[in-house]
Amino acid sequence: MASQTAVQCVAATSRRIGLFVVSLLSGITAPISAQQGDYVTGDVSDGGAIVGQVTFTGTASTPRRLAITIDTVVCAREPQFAEDLLVGGGGGLQNVVVWISDIREGKAWEPRHSPAALAQNGCRFVPHVLIVPVGEQFEVWNNDGILHNVHTRGTENRPVNKAQPGFLRSVRIRLAHAEIVHVECDAHNWMSGWIAVAAHPYYVITDQDGNYRLDDVPPGTYTLQFWHERLGTETQQVTVTAGGEAQVQARFASR
Amino acid sequence: MGTPRISVLVAAVALCVVAEAAAQYAPDGNLTSRADLVRAGRRLYLRRCVFCHGSSGRGDGPVARYVFPRPRDLTLGVFKIHSTPTGGLPTDQDLFNTLSRGLPGTTMPAWSNLSEQQRWALVAYIETFAAAFRTDGRLVPIAIGTPKPPLPESVLAGRRLYIEAECWKCHGMLGKGDGPSAPTLEDDWGYPIVPADLRISRNWRGGNRPVDIYRSIAVGIGGTPMPSWADALTSDQIWDMTNYLLSIIQQ
Structure with a gap:
C-alpha cells in the first residue's frame, strides 16, 4: 500500500509539473474543465476527507428580484429571486462546485436507482446546480404543466435544446464531456441552472453556509478546484492522509 | 457615425x-x-x-x-x-x-x-x-418517413397541438412570431433573435417543403431557441403539425 501511495504521489507530482509547464506555456493558471476518461475506480479503504468552507469576502447585496413577465399564474405564485450569488451564515457561499481536478484513481460512483434529475419547478431549475456523472443520462422534469425547454450551453459539449411541453413530464439528456454547463429555458428567460458534468465522484456543491465535504479520498496530494457561476474559479493544493481530515477554505472576492 | x-x-x-x-x-x-x-x-x-x-x-x-x-x-x-x-x-x-x-x-x-x-x-x-x-462522432440523420396527406382532420389535429404544446408561446397564436416569449429570445451567442413569422414561407430557414418543415420541428434550429420536438411529439403528430403550418402559409 505504501509503495502504491508513493507511486500515486510521484504520478500526481509529475502530472502537476506537466500541468504547470502547460499553464506557463499557455498563460492559464488552472484548467476550468475537469479531465476525464482516464479515471480508474477501486476500493478506497484508507481514505481521508477534505472539508472546509467557501466564503465570499465582498459585500453581498440582497438577491435581485426577478421580473416574471409571462405565465405569471404558474411562475409568480411567490416572488422569485436571482440565485447567482447566495451568501449565508459567516459569509458562506452557496452553490460553489468543489472538485478534485487531478485525481486518477478512487472510489466508484454510488449506485443509484434512478438517474440524476433536474426539475423545472415554478419556473426555476431545482436544484440550481446539479452534479451528473459524465456520459450518463440525466432527467429533466417539468413539474409546471406549461411549455418549458431545456437548452444546454457548454464549451466542450455541443448545445442540446429539447422542447418540454406541459404534457411531457420528463426528458433525458446525456453530456459526453466533463465540464460545467449552463442550462436555460428560452421560453422563460430568467430561468438559469447549471450542470456539473463530473469525471469522477469527487465533486460536491457547497451548502447554504458554504460548507462542503469530500469523503473516501485516497491519500495523496491533489489540486482542489472551486467554481462559482459569477465569481469564477479558485485553486488550492491539498494533501490527504489515511483516515485524516484535511481542512481547505476558499475565498471569493467581488468581481 | x-x-x-x-x-x-x-x-x-x-x-x-x-x-x-x-x-x-x-x-x-x-x-x-x-x-x-x-x-x-x-x-x-x-x-x-x-x-x-x-x-x-x-x-x-x-x-x-x-x-x-x-x-x-x-x-x-x-x-x-x-x-x-x-x-x-x-x-x-x-x-x-x-x-x-x-x-x-x-x-x-x-x-x-x-x-x-x-x-x-x-x-x-x-x-x-x-x-x-x-x-465528435457524426450522428445519422433522423428518419422522416412518408408525409401524411394534408387532410382537414390532420390540419385540425395540428392546430390543436399548436395550442396544447404552446408553439404560440414564441410564434404567436396566428404564427406571426409575436408570442409572449418572443421579445426575450437570444441565440446561443447572446444576440437577440426573433421567431420566424410562419405565415411567410420564405422565412422557413430550413426550406418550406413538407419534409423540411417536419425536420425543423423534429430536430430544432441549431444555436437558436427553437428546440427539438422529437422527444415530445410522435412522428404522426409532427406530420399533423407540418400540415397545419402548411395551411397557414399565406405567401
Whole structure:
C-alpha cells in the first residue's frame, strides 16, 4: 500500500509539473474543465476527507428580484429571486462546485436507482446546480404543466435544446464531456441552472453556509478546484492522509 | 457615425463585386483528395464568405456588425440546419444544402451559382473551423418517413397541438412570431433573435417543403431557441403539425 501511495504521489507530482509547464506555456493558471476518461475506480479503504468552507469576502447585496413577465399564474405564485450569488451564515457561499481536478484513481460512483434529475419547478431549475456523472443520462422534469425547454450551453459539449411541453413530464439528456454547463429555458428567460458534468465522484456543491465535504479520498496530494457561476474559479493544493481530515477554505472576492 | 459605416459597407460591396468577377474565371481544377478540396474551399471562402463570416470563421467579418441576424460563428460547429438529432453535427449534405439554398429570411444567399464541386470544396473547408468535426462522432440523420396527406382532420389535429404544446408561446397564436416569449429570445451567442413569422414561407430557414418543415420541428434550429420536438411529439403528430403550418402559409 505504501509503495502504491508513493507511486500515486510521484504520478500526481509529475502530472502537476506537466500541468504547470502547460499553464506557463499557455498563460492559464488552472484548467476550468475537469479531465476525464482516464479515471480508474477501486476500493478506497484508507481514505481521508477534505472539508472546509467557501466564503465570499465582498459585500453581498440582497438577491435581485426577478421580473416574471409571462405565465405569471404558474411562475409568480411567490416572488422569485436571482440565485447567482447566495451568501449565508459567516459569509458562506452557496452553490460553489468543489472538485478534485487531478485525481486518477478512487472510489466508484454510488449506485443509484434512478438517474440524476433536474426539475423545472415554478419556473426555476431545482436544484440550481446539479452534479451528473459524465456520459450518463440525466432527467429533466417539468413539474409546471406549461411549455418549458431545456437548452444546454457548454464549451466542450455541443448545445442540446429539447422542447418540454406541459404534457411531457420528463426528458433525458446525456453530456459526453466533463465540464460545467449552463442550462436555460428560452421560453422563460430568467430561468438559469447549471450542470456539473463530473469525471469522477469527487465533486460536491457547497451548502447554504458554504460548507462542503469530500469523503473516501485516497491519500495523496491533489489540486482542489472551486467554481462559482459569477465569481469564477479558485485553486488550492491539498494533501490527504489515511483516515485524516484535511481542512481547505476558499475565498471569493467581488468581481 | 454614419460615414465610417457606409464606407465600410461600400468597401465590402466593392470587394464582393471584385471577388465575384475573379471567381467567374476561377477554374474548378481537378480535385482528387480531401486536402485539395480544403485548399480550393479556402480560396473560395476568402473570396466569397470572409466578409460576413471572417477570416477565422468566427462570424466577425467586416460587415458582420451590419447584418441581422448576425453571421454564424463557424468555429463552434453549431449550424441552424441539421438533419441530425439536437446536439449533433450537421452532415456534409446538410452543409451542402444550406450553401446551395441559402438561409431564406437572412443575409445568407444561395450559392447555387457555384459549381457543385466548388460547394463541396467549401463544405470541406468550413468543417476545418470547428474541432468537433474531427473529435465528435457524426450522428445519422433522423428518419422522416412518408408525409401524411394534408387532410382537414390532420390540419385540425395540428392546430390543436399548436395550442396544447404552446408553439404560440414564441410564434404567436396566428404564427406571426409575436408570442409572449418572443421579445426575450437570444441565440446561443447572446444576440437577440426573433421567431420566424410562419405565415411567410420564405422565412422557413430550413426550406418550406413538407419534409423540411417536419425536420425543423423534429430536430430544432441549431444555436437558436427553437428546440427539438422529437422527444415530445410522435412522428404522426409532427406530420399533423407540418400540415397545419402548411395551411397557414399565406405567401
